[in-house]
Amino acid sequence: MGDIRKDIEGLRREIRHHEHRYYVLDTPEISDFEFDQLMRRLQELEAAHPELVTPDSPTQRVGGEPAEGFDVHVHAAPMLSLDNAYSLDELREFDARVRKLIPGEAVAYAAELKFDGLSMSLLYENGRMVKAVTRGDGLRGEVVTANIRTIRTVPLMLEARGAGEREPAGPSAAGRLEVRGEVVMPLASFERVNRSRREADEAPFANPRNAAAGTVRTLDARVVAGRRLDFYAYGLLVEGAAPLPTHLDTLRWLNRHGFKTSPLVRECADLAALEAFIEDVRGRMPDLPFEIDGVVVKVNAAALQARLGATAKIPRWAVAYKYPARQATTRVLHIAVQVGRTGALTPVAEFDPVLLDGSTVSRATLHNPEEVRRLDVRVGDWVLIEKGGDVIPKVVQVITSRRAGELPEFVMPERCPVCGGTVHRPEGEAVARCESADCPAKLKGSLLHFASRRAMDIQGLGEALVDQLVDKGLVAGVADLYTMDFDTVVALERMGRKSAENLFAQIDASRAHPLHRLLFGLGIRFVGERTAQLLARRFGALDAVMAAPEEELRATEEVGPVVAESIRAFFAEPRNRALVERLRAAGLNLAEPEAPPAPAGGEDSFFAGKTFVLTGTLAAMSRDEAADTIRARGGTVTGSVSKKTHYLVVGADAGSKLARAQALGVAVLDEAAFLEKLKAV
DNA sequence: GCCCCTCGAGTTCT
DNA sequence: CTCGAGGGGC
Structure with a gap:
C-alpha cells in the first residue's frame, strides 16, 4: 500500500x-x-x-490555469470535458453504465461529430454576443471576445427564424444565454496558414487544432481575422429556463438562431445504431472540410441527462468515441542505431508516442541507411506513420511541408554505438555491420536467438534476463548458459526462486534437442531454420558438418557457394570450435535422430504433395499448429504465395497474401473449409 | 544470364 | 509482414 x-x-x-x-x-x-x-x-x-x-x-480539477494576457471569466456552469472511449468495447461499457444507472428507461442517444478544435463559450445578452470565453481549466477561461468576433459563422446578433411546425419554439433569445461549441480551423485555411508561415520562415502548425488554439490566443485580432476560423455549436444554457427536451431540439434551436452545428447527426436508439453511425462517419471523414477525431454520443433526453448527472469532471450522460487512427503524424525525436545479433546496425526512428490503430507507437525501424536517405528522415521532422496490413508500424513519408528550417541529415556512425568496434559495409550491400567479435549487443542477440522457440526453446530467457547476464559478465557466450551458477541467477533482479528453477529446467531440457535446433541456434549466417534442418538430416552429426569440405556442404539442397563458405568460415573460427567443445562437454546432443517414417496414410490424403500458404488468424489453432498439421498429413507449407502454391488458407484479417493469391489465381480455403478437409482425412 | 521461389533477418506492443 | 538476397531452374 x-x-x-x-x-x-x-x-x-x-x-x-x-x-x-x-x-x-x-x-x-x-x-x-x-x-x-x-x-x-x-x-x-x-x-x-x-x-x-x-x-x-x-x-x-479539469485543466490548467489561464495564461496571462487575457481577462479571466468564471464560467456560470463548469465546462466539463468528456470521457473518452477508445474502442467499441469502451463505448459498450458506457452504454451499459447508462442503462444500469437508469433502469427501465428507454434510452436514446444523439450522436454528432467530434470536432478537433477548441471549446468556446459565447455569452449573449438580449440577442447580442457580448463575450467569448475559452474553456480554460473548465471553471475559468480567458476572454477572447475580439478574436471570436472575427469568425464569420459566429452570429453577433442572434437570428430568430420561425420554429418548424413540429419543433418546440424553445426559449426566446431575449434574455441572457450561453452557447457552447467548438472553434475549428478548416483544412483549407490550415494549409493556407502554414504555407504563408513557411514563406515567412516561421514554424508551421502541427495540426489544425493547434493552429486554431494558437490563433484564438493571439493578442492581435487582425491576425485572427485573416485565419478564417469556423465555429460549430453544440450546447445551450439559458438563464432561468429549463433545457430543451432533447439534445436534438437544442441543435435545431441553434440552427434556427444562426449557428452551424455538426453536419452529420443521428438519433440512435441503441448501441447497434451508434456503431452504424460511427462506421458511416468513418467513411465520410476524408470528405469533411475539417478534422474530426471521433463522434460525441449524448443521452438525448434532457430529463435523463439530469438524472444521470455528472462527476466533478465529466458528465455521465455523454462520451467521446475516438477513432483508432489508421495513420498518424508525429515528430521524430531521435534516430537511434540498434545492433542486432549479426552485428547489423539498424537505424530506428523514435518519435513522440501516438495512438495508432489501437496501440501506442513510439518507434519504427528505418531498416538501413539507404532507406533513411530514400525517405530523407531527419531528427525534428514530422512523419506520417501507419500500420500496413500487419501490426508493425512504418514510416511512410516525411511531411516535408512541415519541416521547420534546416535539419541535419542523418549519418550512420562509423563505430559501433554499443562497443565502439569498427563498422564495415560491404560494397553493394544495404546493411553495415559491427565487426567486433566481443560486441555485447551481438552477444545479447545471439543468446536470445539461441534461446528462441524455434532454436533451443529455453523459455524464461528473455531480454531483461539476458541484459543482466551479459552486463554483469555472467555469460560471455551460449555455452555459459550450461555452466551458470544457480545461486548467482537467483540473486538477480526480478528473479525469484521459482522462476530460476523453471529457467534451469528449461536449459537442462534443451540439452537433448535434436541437432537441427542447435545448428539453427548457433546463428551461422545464412543458416536459418530450414537450412539447419537440411544440414542436420544430411550429415547426422555436428562433427560431420564441421569436417565437411565445401563441396560436400554444397551438395546439400539449398546450400550454394555463399552459404557453404559461411558455414566453413564459422567452424574455421577457433572460438567457435571451442564453443562446440564446451557444448559437447556440457552434455548437449550433437546428433540428429533418424527421420521419422512418413506418416501413415499421409500419401493419399488431400494434403499429400500439395503446397500450402497460411495467412491471417485462425480461430481453432495457431498458424504453427496448422502448419504442423498440414506437414503431418504430407503437405508442404511455405511462407509466400506463388504459382506453385496449391491452396492459400485464410484466417481472419488476412493481409496482402490474399490479394496476391487472387492475382495469381491460387485457390483459397477459408478456415471452415480447411477444417473440413482436415476432418475428411 | 534472367527470373521465380524461398529462405533469412529484422521488427512492435501487450 | 516485408524486404533483400541466395539457389536453382530454364
Whole structure:
C-alpha cells in the first residue's frame, strides 16, 4: 500500500510539472497523448484506492490555469470535458453504465461529430454576443471576445427564424444565454496558414487544432481575422429556463438562431445504431472540410441527462468515441542505431508516442541507411506513420511541408554505438555491420536467438534476463548458459526462486534437442531454420558438418557457394570450435535422430504433395499448429504465395497474401473449409 | 544470364 | 509482414 501511495504521489508531481509547462509556460515537454496517459494512470490508481484521493490531486480539477494576457471569466456552469472511449468495447461499457444507472428507461442517444478544435463559450445578452470565453481549466477561461468576433459563422446578433411546425419554439433569445461549441480551423485555411508561415520562415502548425488554439490566443485580432476560423455549436444554457427536451431540439434551436452545428447527426436508439453511425462517419471523414477525431454520443433526453448527472469532471450522460487512427503524424525525436545479433546496425526512428490503430507507437525501424536517405528522415521532422496490413508500424513519408528550417541529415556512425568496434559495409550491400567479435549487443542477440522457440526453446530467457547476464559478465557466450551458477541467477533482479528453477529446467531440457535446433541456434549466417534442418538430416552429426569440405556442404539442397563458405568460415573460427567443445562437454546432443517414417496414410490424403500458404488468424489453432498439421498429413507449407502454391488458407484479417493469391489465381480455403478437409482425412 | 521461389533477418506492443 | 538476397531452374 505504501508503494501505491508513492506511485500516486509521484504521478501527481509529474502531472503538475507538465501542466505548468503546458498551460503556464506554453512549452510542453511531452505530447498531449502522453499527458493523457499519465492522467489516465493516475485516475485508475485513484479509482482503485479512493481513500488516497486528495482534493489537490490533478484529477480533481479539469485543466490548467489561464495564461496571462487575457481577462479571466468564471464560467456560470463548469465546462466539463468528456470521457473518452477508445474502442467499441469502451463505448459498450458506457452504454451499459447508462442503462444500469437508469433502469427501465428507454434510452436514446444523439450522436454528432467530434470536432478537433477548441471549446468556446459565447455569452449573449438580449440577442447580442457580448463575450467569448475559452474553456480554460473548465471553471475559468480567458476572454477572447475580439478574436471570436472575427469568425464569420459566429452570429453577433442572434437570428430568430420561425420554429418548424413540429419543433418546440424553445426559449426566446431575449434574455441572457450561453452557447457552447467548438472553434475549428478548416483544412483549407490550415494549409493556407502554414504555407504563408513557411514563406515567412516561421514554424508551421502541427495540426489544425493547434493552429486554431494558437490563433484564438493571439493578442492581435487582425491576425485572427485573416485565419478564417469556423465555429460549430453544440450546447445551450439559458438563464432561468429549463433545457430543451432533447439534445436534438437544442441543435435545431441553434440552427434556427444562426449557428452551424455538426453536419452529420443521428438519433440512435441503441448501441447497434451508434456503431452504424460511427462506421458511416468513418467513411465520410476524408470528405469533411475539417478534422474530426471521433463522434460525441449524448443521452438525448434532457430529463435523463439530469438524472444521470455528472462527476466533478465529466458528465455521465455523454462520451467521446475516438477513432483508432489508421495513420498518424508525429515528430521524430531521435534516430537511434540498434545492433542486432549479426552485428547489423539498424537505424530506428523514435518519435513522440501516438495512438495508432489501437496501440501506442513510439518507434519504427528505418531498416538501413539507404532507406533513411530514400525517405530523407531527419531528427525534428514530422512523419506520417501507419500500420500496413500487419501490426508493425512504418514510416511512410516525411511531411516535408512541415519541416521547420534546416535539419541535419542523418549519418550512420562509423563505430559501433554499443562497443565502439569498427563498422564495415560491404560494397553493394544495404546493411553495415559491427565487426567486433566481443560486441555485447551481438552477444545479447545471439543468446536470445539461441534461446528462441524455434532454436533451443529455453523459455524464461528473455531480454531483461539476458541484459543482466551479459552486463554483469555472467555469460560471455551460449555455452555459459550450461555452466551458470544457480545461486548467482537467483540473486538477480526480478528473479525469484521459482522462476530460476523453471529457467534451469528449461536449459537442462534443451540439452537433448535434436541437432537441427542447435545448428539453427548457433546463428551461422545464412543458416536459418530450414537450412539447419537440411544440414542436420544430411550429415547426422555436428562433427560431420564441421569436417565437411565445401563441396560436400554444397551438395546439400539449398546450400550454394555463399552459404557453404559461411558455414566453413564459422567452424574455421577457433572460438567457435571451442564453443562446440564446451557444448559437447556440457552434455548437449550433437546428433540428429533418424527421420521419422512418413506418416501413415499421409500419401493419399488431400494434403499429400500439395503446397500450402497460411495467412491471417485462425480461430481453432495457431498458424504453427496448422502448419504442423498440414506437414503431418504430407503437405508442404511455405511462407509466400506463388504459382506453385496449391491452396492459400485464410484466417481472419488476412493481409496482402490474399490479394496476391487472387492475382495469381491460387485457390483459397477459408478456415471452415480447411477444417473440413482436415476432418475428411 | 534472367527470373521465380524461398529462405533469412529484422521488427512492435501487450 | 516485408524486404533483400541466395539457389536453382530454364
